[in-house]
Amino acid sequence: MRTGTISAALSALFLTPTVAQAAPPPAALAPMPYQSANLPSAGEVQAFYSAYHVAPIWFSGNAVKPAATELIQILQRSPLDGVANGAQYAAQAQAAVTQAATGSPAAVAFAEHTLSEALVVYAQAMNRPVQGMTYAYAYMKPTPPSAMKVLQIAAGSPSLDAYIQSIANPNAVYNSIRDAAWRQMQASGSAAADPRVLANLDRTRGMPAKGRFVMVNSANQMLYMYQDGVPVGSMKIVVGDNGEHLKNRPDTRTPLVTSMMFYVIHNPYWNSSDILTRLNIAPRYAAEGDRYFNSRGFKVMSDWTHNATVIPASEVDWKGVRAGKVSIRIRQDPGPDNFMGQLKFPFANPQDIYLHDTDPADRNLFSLAQRTRSNGCVRLENAEGLATWLLGHAPDKSITQAEYPDQLARGVPIYVTYVTAQPENGQLTFLKDVYGWDRAAGGTEVASGK
Numbered sequence: 334m335r336t337g338t339i340s341a342a343l344s345a346l347f348l349t350p351t352v353a354q355a356a357p358p359p360a361a362l363a364p365m366p367y368q369s370a371n372l373p374s375a376g377e378v379q380a381f382y383s384a385y386h387v388a389p390i391w392f393s394g395n396a397v398k399p400a401a402t403e404l405i406q407i408l409q410r411s412p413l414d415g416v417a418n419g420a421q422y423a424a425q426a427q428a429a430v431t432q433a434a435t436g437s438p439a440a441v442a443f444a445e446h447t448l449s450e451a452l453v454v455y456a457q458a459m460n461r462p463v464q465g466m467t468y469a470y471a472y473m474k475p476t477p478p479s480a481m482k483v484l485q486i487a488a489g490s491p492s493l494d495a496y497i498q499s500i501a502n503p504n505a506v507y508n509s510i511r512d513a514a515w516r517q518m519q520a521s522g523s524a525a526a527d528p529r530v531l532a533n534l535d536r537t538r539g540m541p542a543k544g545r546f547v548m549v550n551s552a553n554q555m556l557y558m559y560q561d562g563v564p565v566g567s568m569k570i571v572v573g574d575n576g577e578h579l580k581n582r583p584d585t586r587t588p589l590v591t592s593m594m595f596y597v598i599h600n601p602y603w604n605s606s607d608i609l610t611r612l613n614i615a616p617r618y619a620a621e622g623d624r625y626f627n628s629r630g631f632k633v634m635s636d637w638t639h640n641a642t643v644i645p646a647s648e649v650d651w652k653g654v655r656a657g658k659v660s661i662r663i664r665q666d667p668g669p670d671n672f673m674g675q676l677k678f679p680f681a682n683p684q685d686i687y688l689h690d691t692d693p694a695d696r697n698l699f700s701l702a703q704r705t706r707s708n709g710c711v712r713l714e715n716a717e718g719l720a721t722w723l724l725g726h727a728p729d730k731s732i733t734q735a736e737y738p739d740q741l742a743r744g745v746p747i748y749v750t751y752v753t754a755q756p757e758n759g760q761l762t763f764l765k766d767v768y769g770w771d772r773a774a775g776g777t778e779v780a781s782g783k
Contacts, residue, residue: 370425370443372450374457377480382446384481387488391448392441397430400493401448405430407501408451410515412526413534414501416458420524422451452487453480456500463535465770469592469681473746475539504540505562506548506752513756528775529763533754539591546746547594547719549688549711551587552753552764554704556688556713558722566722571691571704571712575768585709586768590749592680597720597728599737600667601677601689604637606708610663615654618646630666637662667735669693676716676728680747684709690716705767711749 369375391401405426411419426447433444457477468474490496502508514530517523540546540559548557551572558566573587605614617625626632626646633649634641641662653659665671674690688711691698698706699714713719720728723741732739753764753771766772 370429370447370450372422372425372447372454374450374453374480375446378446378450378453378484381449381481381484385485385488387484389441389445390484390488390493391445392433395436395441397433397444398493400497401426401430401444403494403497404448404452404455407497408455410511410518411455411458412524413511413514413518413530414455414458415461415531415535416455419455422454426451449480449484449487452497453483456483459500459503459538463539463589463591466536466539466589466591467682467684469590469683473539473591473593502542503538504542506540507534507537509756510534510537510752510754510761513759513761514754516759517761529766529771530754530761532771532774533752536589536750537752540748541746544746546748549587549747549749550752551705551749551768552751552766553755556711556719558719566718568718569699569704569714570688571695571698571707573705573707573709575705577705585707586705587686587707587709587711587749588682588684589751590680590682590684590686590747592682592747592749593744594678594680594723594741594747595744596679596738596740597723598677598679599728599732599739600675600735601671601673602667602736603665603672605631605663605665607657607660609708610661611654611657614663615651619651619655623647629670630668632664632666634662634664674716675730676713676720678713678716678719678723686710686749688713688716688719703765703767 369379391398405423408416408419408423408426411422416422426444429440429444429447432440460475460477462468462475487493487496510530510533514527514534518526540548543561546559548559549570549572550557554570554572556568556570557564573585575586576584614631623646631646632643633646635644641664649661650659654661665673667675670692672692672695674692676690678688680687686709691712691714695712698704698712717728720739723745724739725742728739751768751770753766755762755764763771
């Protein structure tokens, strides 16, 4: 069939009748067999082609575009991206493209719809929220796009290949894990994705490809500063305990959080948690009285608001505090012995997790191989270095005001996550699953020597 004939046939299949050329009654319409591959997005895709006057997305004349081959290859590995039936969709798309080479208008229409349905399924899978992640702001939470949006962009994109690649490769961290896992699957002949890989990819998919961001990895207790997908700095951190070290306390594992950082706080106060007040501070006060409070800079505050006032410690029912029947707020003044150190890095989250400097007495924690020793917040090995990177200049040490907010020129995203998968020289190894979250996802921990 000549190119002109194919194009005319495609136009007849894809264009919606205009008002001037009304559609004939349904009974008079010629049947269009094999128009849909019946993938989960079939109804949305059909609605798109019915609503918009678009040229074929995947065909140019009587030839399929190279982007179709690109999509099929991506679908073959897409079980790693969370598309469980991705290999099946790839086979369906390949069969449809092969059949379209015969020049049959119905076969071309079927291939067009099959490729579009597969692209929508894939794009929606790549833009789903992370399981267990707290999103501090609605705009940071991924939302699966509609078929209309995906196909409108595809139809108008100057490079369909580039658009598909932008969906398939969300960021450097994700790409490196996925690509290493795919190479290992091909080398071993395995068709099933390791659940640990799937869990790690889920936790890294939402990070950006461009700009600056901070990644806190509780799995290896490290913080990374990223610029345009490249780590430009790192430091050791101390994260929440997994129950191994802080005995008789509830689970304090550092949660998964996606948020924004807008300030660096100089000379922060430290506020004790209820569990610390009950188990540590109350018994010490009972034994030492005001001398203990004065030596640590502790004060009892009237409430948890910014306008709280100091109340005498002698007025507190310490027996009730030790029994867990009375809840009070203990605040520590800024100073060299403050548990927060000199700098605090807040970011919105319902768990009240933040990054902070470390007092001199606890610097030894950074020499530990496994640094899961905090009550949920994140201690920094080099708080001044992070502040300098965020602010663009060294923090002003002449500031003496308590809780002084030093605003960043522009907000910086922060991703508190848990990444055990480590690509090295094209191979994928796994860190110790200190929080057990890989096992919870269905994985089996394998000794990696790390």
